[in-house]
Amino acid sequence: MAVRKPVITAGKQGIIYGLGNIFNKLSAFLLIPIYTVFLPKSVVGTLILIELFENLLINFLPYGVAYGMWEKLQKEPEKKFQSFSSAFYWSLIATSIAVILLYLSRGIFEDFLGIPVEINWVYNLILLNILFSVQIRVFLWFIQYEGKAILFSALSFIQFSGTLLLSILFVVYQEKGLEGFIFGKFISYLIIFAGCLLYTLIKYPKTIDFYRYKSMLHVGFPLMALGLTHPILTILDRFVMRMVELPLDQIGIYSVGYKFGMIINMALVIPMQRVWSPMMFRLGLQDNNLEYHRDFMLYYSIIGMSLFVGVLLFSKEMLGLITTVSYSSAATIIPIITLAYFFHGYRIFFQAGSTLVGKTWNLIFIPLITISVSAPINYILILRHGAVGAAVATLISYIFLVIIVYVVSSRSLYIEWNWKKLASLYLLVGIIIYIFFGFFSCQNDETLLLEKLILLIAFFIGLIILRIVGLRELNSIKWIVQKLFKLDP
Secondary structure: OOOOHHHHHHHHHHHHHHHHHHHHHHHHHHHHHHHHHHHHHHHHHHHHHHHHHHHHHHHHOOOOOOHHHHHHHHHOOOHHHHHHHHHHHHHHHHHHHHHHHHHHHOOOOOOOHHHOOOOOOOOHHHHHHHHHHHHHHHHHHHHHOOHHHHHHHHHHHHHHHHHHHHHHHHHHOOOHHHHHHHHOOOOOOOOOOOOHHHHHHHHHOOOOHHHHHHHHHHHHHHHHHHHHHHHHHHHHHHHHHHOOOOOOHHHHHHHHHHHHOOOOHHHHHHHHHHHHHHHHHOOOOOOOHHHHHHHHHHHHHHHHHHHHHHHHHHHHHHHHHOHHHHHHHHHHHHHHHHHHHHHHHHHHHOOOHHHHHHOHHHHOOHHHHHHHHHHHHHHHHHHHHHHHHHHHHHHHHHHHHHHHHHHHHHOOEEEEEEOHHHHHHHHHHHHHHHHHHHHOOOOOHHOOOOOOOHHHHHHHHHHHHOOOOHHHHHHHHHHHHHHHOOOOO
16 A cells, blocks of 8 residues: 655654654753752752743744744745745844843842842843744744754754753853853853854845734734643642642652653654644645545554553653652653643644634633643642642643644534544553553562563554554555665665
8 A cells, every 4th residue: 555655754754853852852851960969959949940931931932933934834835935034033023022021020030030149140141042042943943844854853952962061061060050051051042043043144035024924923823822731731730739738759759750751742742743733734725635634643643652551561660760769659650641741742633623724713712721620620639649640630631622622623624533543542552551450550560571561562463453553554664664774665
């Protein structure tokens, strides 16, 4: 059976994005020992608050221009350079205005972030880092649409590795503390931003079309609001934990389990979003292209559930490689968070109905509804079940989010997903979960490794027996391997 090339191309690019994202997150992960060894706990707390502050603004300040730009690039391919330059320069203007307003309100934010008075100049660098990061993102989004996965991952890797190396230099060797981290990030972001700005000024026209930019925001702003649901939910559970006065050791265990559970996010969900979001616009609404949407979602589901089963079976072993015995209870949290992030990945598919027909404003109230539902669920479950309750609340919140996105978006454009194969897939996963908890959970971990491997193999055999993975899928995998490793067909 013929291989569907757009989906295979997406798969190949997804692997590249995935590798780049893993290296990026690895750089951030390697900063943890520096946090804990070379900085006091109070400074670490300040640094975490700064990172949350930056992440929220970096996700908010582009105002969803990515989706609007991709739509313009798809509808007016002959004016793609004008669309990109308008997005880039107007984003620079809009973000600069926002940064100035944040600077004028510096007293409020400096106190909130806990920045010491003697180094309050660090706040200025934080604002510049936000400005640089937003513009770098706009540039990367254009590269993403063009399908230049290697260049995208290379620039991302340079950005994060530069931050890592400079942080080691300033914090470890020069003992600069908090300001060392911020200054290291500033230099790294400045270099990348300067390169992106210079490249844009030289290669692309100096088009600053406000109306083109405004139409991008009209499409993208609701999707930006929807995208903010994730970072808000990430903060919400920690806030409720503190509100109900959950012991700090449980919060620590939850945070460790959460970080491990996010492996699927950096290995699959984020790469999938980077590949599929622009490709979704390039494919458009032609009837034959809707089949590609169905195929890609099915492949995402198969890969995601395979990763989940692996995490479910081997979470304790994964945890034991890096942490001590005192964190062993986090193994319960890891598969729940993994499943939560997997379901969150469906959002990019389900919102296609509204996105492709330009009715994105139908989605604008979904974040508020989701957060309103998530807050009491977090409170009740955390109060009763502690850290595990927080993980379950996260799972419920993301499932609720994707369901409501599906319902609302389907009213704009109904897409018939491959529900039959998906139902078979979830039935198979349910059987694996039943066997694991019914027969394995109470046994000695040291004697379980072989049984877990057999169960994992049984899962993959089940994919073929139930015809979830057929000849076309196997041919697709073979094609990807051949292209990646340049094997003769």
